[in-house]
Amino acid sequence: MAASSRGALAIRGLLRTSSPRLCRQCATTGLQIRAPKSWRAYSGAAAAASTATTPIDLPPTTTPTPSEPATPQQQQQQQHGKSHYRIQAGIILTRAPLLTAEETPFESAFYFYQKRLNERLSMPFVTSVYFKPDTPALIDWNLKVRDREGTVAKELGVYHGRSARAWDDELAAGDPLSSRAAVYDALLRDATMRVSDDAEIIPVDERVAPEAPRSRVTEADRAGDVARLDRALDRTLYLVVKGADGRWAFPAAAVATDEHLHETAKRVMDKTAGLDMNTWMVGRVPVAHHVVRPVLGEDGSLQKRGEKTFFLKARIMAGQANLAGNPFGYTEFKWLTAEELKASVDDKYYHSVRNMLADR
Structure with a gap:
C-alpha cells in the first residue's frame, strides 16, 4: 500500500469522531459496526433496560436428552437416605x-564397609594429641591397640587402612563381624579399663566391666x-x-x-x-x-x-x-x-x- 493511501486512512479516522475506532481491514471494506448504547449503571431506566430480554439474547434451544439409567451403586445411595x-x-x-529399626544384613554390611573405607581415607591417628605422655590413659590405649594389632577403630577387627591389602575391605558373606552383637562385644571389651590410676595393670578378675545396653x-x-x-x-x-x-x-x-x-x-x-x-x-x-x-x-x-x-x-x-x-x-x-x-x-x-x- 502506498504512503498516500495510508495517510488518507489516518485522516478518515480522525474525521469520524462519532464512530468507534476501526482496524484497517474494516475501514477499507466498509463494514458497519454499531457502537454500544451509552447507559448509566445507577440509572433506573438503564437497569430496567438491562433486565429486559430480547429474542436475540435468548440462548439457543436444545432438545432435552434422556437421562442415563442410574447405576446399582447410585440406586443404593438413593435408597439409603x-x-x-x-x-x-x-x-x-x-x-x-x-x-530405631533393626538393621538388615545388607545395611550392617554397608555401614561396616563405610567404616573401613574411612580408615583408608582418614589421616593417621596421632596419640600425642589425645593423650599426655606417661599417663594411665596412654598405657591403657597402647595395650588395647596392641590387642587389635594396630587397628585404631574398635569394632572393625584387624584391618590396616594404609597397608598393601587395604583394598580388601569387604567382609565375606555370612561373616558375623558386622553384626550388632559383635559390635556390642567389641565396644564393651574396649571400654573396660585395664590400667589403674596408679599406672598399674589391673588383673583380669578385678576389672570392672561397664554396664551393657539393655536388650531390645x-x-x-x-x-x-x-x-x-x-x-x-x-x-x-x-x-x-x-x-x-x-x-x-x-x-x-x-x-x-x-x-x-x-x-x-x-x-x-x-x-x-x-x-x-x-x-x-x-x-x-x-x-x-x-x-x-x-x-x-x-x-x-x-x-x-x-x-x-x-x-x-x-x-x-x-x-x-x-x-x-x-x-x-x-x-x-x-x-x-x-x-x-x-x-x-x-x-x-x-x-x-x-x-x-x-x-x-
Whole structure:
C-alpha cells in the first residue's frame, strides 16, 4: 500500500469522531459496526433496560436428552437416605517407636564397609594429641591397640587402612563381624579399663566391666503381654478395645449435634481410656473412615441403621489406658502392631484403615 493511501486512512479516522475506532481491514471494506448504547449503571431506566430480554439474547434451544439409567451403586445411595446412617467419630491412639529399626544384613554390611573405607581415607591417628605422655590413659590405649594389632577403630577387627591389602575391605558373606552383637562385644571389651590410676595393670578378675545396653526385647515381649506399652519398642502400637459384641475396634461414639468430629474423638478418648494419659491430637482432619451399610427389610423398611465412622489420629506421650467406668461398654484393651491389628479386627474394618498405618 502506498504512503498516500495510508495517510488518507489516518485522516478518515480522525474525521469520524462519532464512530468507534476501526482496524484497517474494516475501514477499507466498509463494514458497519454499531457502537454500544451509552447507559448509566445507577440509572433506573438503564437497569430496567438491562433486565429486559430480547429474542436475540435468548440462548439457543436444545432438545432435552434422556437421562442415563442410574447405576446399582447410585440406586443404593438413593435408597439409603441420610437418616439411615449414624455419624460417628473414632480415635486412633498410637504409641510411636522408641527404638530405631533393626538393621538388615545388607545395611550392617554397608555401614561396616563405610567404616573401613574411612580408615583408608582418614589421616593417621596421632596419640600425642589425645593423650599426655606417661599417663594411665596412654598405657591403657597402647595395650588395647596392641590387642587389635594396630587397628585404631574398635569394632572393625584387624584391618590396616594404609597397608598393601587395604583394598580388601569387604567382609565375606555370612561373616558375623558386622553384626550388632559383635559390635556390642567389641565396644564393651574396649571400654573396660585395664590400667589403674596408679599406672598399674589391673588383673583380669578385678576389672570392672561397664554396664551393657539393655536388650531390645523386653519382659512384656517375652511374656506376650499385649496390654503393656513397653513392648515392640521399634514398632508403632495402636490402641484397640473390645466392645460388648466381642469385636475389637478403635474407640468410637456417635457425634452429637453440637459437636465437631475432633471434639467427639477427644471425648471418646477421655471417657474410654481415662485421664491418666498425656495425649496429643495430631489434627482435626480424619485420616480414615469406615462405612457399615444399613439393614433393610424386604419391604424397604429400615431394620438397623448404618454407621459412618471417621477416625482421627492421636499420640500417647505418657501414662496408660484405663477402661474402668467407661460408658461405652468396653471391657478389654490391647496395644497392637499393624500385623497384630490385622489379625484381631474384621477384614472390612482393616481394609478401611490400612492406608493410615505406619510402615513400622
